[in-house]
Amino acid sequence: PYTGPSAAQILKKRQQYLNPAVFHLYKDPLHLVHGKMQYLFDDKGRRFLDGFAGIATVSVGHCHPDVVEAIVNQTKRLQHSTILYLNEAIADFAEALASKFSGDLKVVFFTNSGTEANELAILMAKMYTGCDDIISIRNGYHGNAALTMATTAQSTYKFKVTQSGVHHALNPDQYRGVFGSDGLKYAKDVEDIITYGTSGQVAGFVAEAIQGVGGIKELAPGYLPAVYDSVKKAGGLCIADEVQSGFARTGSHFWGFEGHGVAPDIVTMAKGIGNGIPLGAVVTTPEIAEVLTRRNYFNTFGGNPVCTAAGLAVLRVIEKEKLQENALTVGTYLKERLSNLKEKYEIIGDVRGRGLILGVELVTDRESKTPAKLETAQIMDRMKELGVLIGKGGFFGNVFRITPPLCFTKEDADFLVDVMDYSLSKM
Ligand code: PMP
Numbered sequence: 001p002y003t004g005p006s007a008a009q010i011l012k013k014r015q016q017y018l019n020p021a022v023f024h025l026y027k028d029p030l031h032l033v034h035g036k037m038q039y040l041f042d043d044k045g046r047r048f049l050d051g052f053a054g055i056a057t058v059s060v061g062h063c064h065p066d067v068v069e070a071i072v073n074q075t076k077r078l079q080h081s082t083i084l085y086l087n088e089a090i091a092d093f094a095e096a097l098a099s100k101f102s103g104d105l106k107v108v109f110f111t112n113s114g115t116e117a118n119e120l121a122i123l124m125a126k127m128y129t130g131c132d133d134i135i136s137i138r139n140g141y142h143g144n145a146a147l148t149m150a151t152t153a154q155s156t157y158k159f160k161v162t163q164s165g166v167h168h169a170l171n172p173d174q175y176r177g178v179f180g181s182d183g184l185k186y187a188k189d190v191e192d193i194i195t196y197g198t199s200g201q202v203a204g205f206v207a208e209a210i211q212g213v214g215g216i217k218e219l220a221p222g223y224l225p226a227v228y229d230s231v232k233k234a235g236g237l238c239i240a241d242e243v244q245s246g247f248a249r250t251g252s253h254f255w256g257f258e259g260h261g262v263a264p265d266i267v268t269m270a271k272g273i274g275n276g277i278p279l280g281a282v283v284t285t286p287e288i289a290e291v292l293t294r295r296n297y298f299n300t301f302g303g304n305p306v307c308t309a310a311g312l313a314v315l316r317v318i319e320k321e322k323l324q325e326n327a328l329t330v331g332t333y334l335k336e337r338l339s340n341l342k343e344k345y346e347i348i349g350d351v352r353g354r355g356l357i358l359g360v361e362l363v364t365d366r367e368s369k370t371p372a373k374l375e376t377a378q379i380m381d382r383m384k385e386l387g388v389l390i391g392k393g394g395f396f397g398n399v400f401r402i403t404p405p406l407c408f409t410k411e412d413a414d415f416l417v418d419v420m421d422y423s424l425s426k427m
Helices: 007-017 065-077 088-098 114-129 146-151 183-197 223-233 256-260 286-294 305-320 323-344 373-385 410-425
Strands: 032-036 039-042 047-050 107-111 134-137 166-169 204-208 237-241 266-269 280-284 348-354 357-365 391-393 399-402
Touching (some): 088 280, 107 114, 134 146, 323 410
Parallel strands (some): 237 266
Antiparallel strands (some): 107 280, 391 399
16 A cells, blocks of 8 residues: 555645646546556546556556566666667667667667657758758647647647748638648648748648547648658658557557558657657658767667667567557447447537547537537536546547547446446436
8 A cells, every 4th residue: 555645745746846837637646656558547546447547658558567577687687878878678679669660760760759760850850851841730749849839739738939931821720720621732831831832842740640649640641741742842751740649549650640541751659669768769760860970969868778678678569469469459449439429418529539639628518519628627627526537639629539548448448438427417
């Protein structure tokens, strides 16, 4: 049993010593002390089914024994910076990661986060093309440093940031967008940005295959292939931000972009790649990677032995436990059950996503699609009381985000939906 300080004591310390903007998911913040696969346990020993996995961060399950063992073994042997000396952990993981890509995507740069990965990807695109113009999609999230905050296109996450050279294209949003599911019409906006807003040449385009923070929005079909075409014609590189949609989560594919049938020039990843350990990566072609030899580039901890040992263990667990297949089976089942709830409750405006990256959007009125922000928070709180954790997001904070660990079972899916059903019925 847990015998440390109480939740109230911790909260007081957080308020006194941590960043004043510190954010808690629940009105009465949870104090989690232990995790096991798809479960989390609080200080009172209460068990929660984890339907959010720290924002799609815990991929193969909390404290998965294989990953823990890899981390402990490597920590006991050696932990240091990745630069200056040889180490097998980084080389082995780079090789294994590269094997998950087809074509020329064979060179890996390791970072400590998704922000760092996207910063590096955009920098490489600028250096490779000699251009400064970058196009991203409205409602996307790419990180919180200079270039990534600029490409992030939600005011909620923007501070005083210089955005010169960054263009935000129409979001191919199938639920709220002006062109519905017509991907080609939205893609025309990118072509127009290139024609009217740049010299005709761009450095690149960056997008998530499924917007995570933006509320689990799958880009309209046909959009990405058309945009990749326009961007490539303008000399730009296409960057796939797989921080949330990658690593087997969509079930149908290992990478989210594969579901759109496109071939990016650079792929970025983080979160699930390390199952909770700080680790990110950029994968690109040898030709593009070459630009970083023009100066001295390094990242002190990016790809350190402990994190890369964890990354390799995660990859092996995904394969050994067939977690991509599981994400497809359980995710399809879960989405179907959530869609049935939509028939029952007017407040559910949309159910979307694929595999184990699903969204449920709540609206007070299906016609006007007025966001049901308050209700979203209330239902999440009620679900927590009943033992189920999910996330929320979207610009209006009215979308349930369901991104559980990939070991989620059908029974877990049933429990999650039953609890959501009950909570909705008590509204
Ligand atoms: N890209 C996407 C799609 C993300 O969801 C996030 C984090 N929410 C990031 C990049 C940034 O990752 P990090 O927080 O690790 O810097």
